[in-house]
Amino acid sequence: DERTQELRDAQQQLLRAERLAAIGQLGASIGHELRNPLGIIKNSTYYLNMKLGQASEKVKKHLGIIEKEITRSNKIITDLMDFARVRRPALRKTDVNLLVREAVSRSKVPGNVEVITHLKKGLSPLMADPGQIEQVFINMISNAAQAMTSSNSAETRDGGRLEISTRAEDGFIVTEFKDDGCGISEENLGKLFEPLFTTKTRGIGLGLAISTAIVEAHEGRIEVESELGKGTTFTVKLTASANRA
Ligand SMILES: Nc1ncnc2c1ncn2[C@@H]1O[C@H](COP(=O)(O)OP(=O)(O)OP(=O)(O)O)[C@@H](O)[C@H]1O
Ligand SMILES: [Mg+2]
Incomplete structure (x- = not known):
């Protein structure tokens, strides 16, 4: 029950x-x-x-x-x-769109990966540790880029498109990372967030585990939807400052 x-x-x-x-x-x-x-x-x-x-x-x-x-x-x-260092987040009012832009500019995305952003204007600020959340975003971007290039799986992919969007939803500020990469099998979907789980020859499997730890420390959550061969969408949900005591 x-x-x-x-x-x-x-x-x-x-x-x-x-x-x-x-x-x-x-x-x-x-x-x-x-x-x-x-x-x-x-x-x-x-x-x-x-x-x-x-x-x-x-x-x-x-x-x-x-x-x-x-x-x-x-x-x-x-x-x-x-x-x-499970550092406690140093919370301050943070502009989510700014974090997305910073994360994109800091990510080394290969030339055959197109990054498109849809950043909603007028969102209320996050109450968040900007450095930590930027790290989460960078992890998401690098996973997506890897899923759209050859490094992720046996098959070779020659690029794709990553769409990053922000919006407000149910009191959360939501940032979505939608890629048209290799996708994730049903079986692997359950293991993604475990530390050291990786399908990459050169991965360690810490990106999502670190990201989850960070987002949970912010009382937010990460969700994932994926279809094998079609693509994957990761959603990072964080509390808006207005909704925090
Ligand atoms: N956007 C995505 N598309 C397809 N598979 C993904 C995506 N993001 C994560 N995965 C899968 O989840 C696994 C775990 O991801 P995670 O970021 O934790 O580790 P990693 O990328 O393998 O290694 P690291 O991030 O430590 O370099 C990946 O190996 C991959 O199989
Ligand atoms: Mg990773």
Whole structure:
């Protein structure tokens, strides 16, 4: 019955919170240890680059690869540390449309992905931590971009269109991310928000888990609808400042 379901939900939420905390702690301590060696490697590549005035193209190419992978490793570490620091959001009145624009401009979206925004004018401001919500938006944009390019699945996709819109609905300020990418199978829909769930060869599976933790700390929620092969819509619902005590 309803009561049993409520208890089950509550228990699941607890389990998830525990799992998140454990991953966060382990991740943070490993990340911390890896930062120093990575920093040293980075300095060394910098030095080599300087000294390799007329090195062969091939050597330069490989130095470039090392640098790219260092950047990627640093991003993983930052993600893990962010995850551990379940920072309490510093709430202030925030313009959701501004956050969308910032997130779009900060996202490195490939050229074959078209981003279109429909930003509703006159929305009341969010009561939110702008940095955290921007991070959520950036995660959504990068997932969508990956779903529309080849990195997400076995099949190759050559781009698509991401539509981002904002609106007010039932006391919430809603931001919607609608892509026409690869879509998500019924089976995977239930696992998306679990930490470390990923279908990508180069993913860690933290984007949505971090986003959920952030949005829940804001007393909001994230919803998803998807059709395999057609596309996916993520909806981020946050409270407007007017509706908050
Ligand atoms: N817009 C989307 N379209 C299709 N699948 C998606 C979309 N967003 C998320 N997913 C699926 O959800 C999984 C989990 O996403 P999440 O952002 O948590 O991790 P990731 O993108 O795989 O890795 P990370 O974000 O840590 O680099 C993805 O691997 C992908 O299978
Ligand atoms: Mg992601």
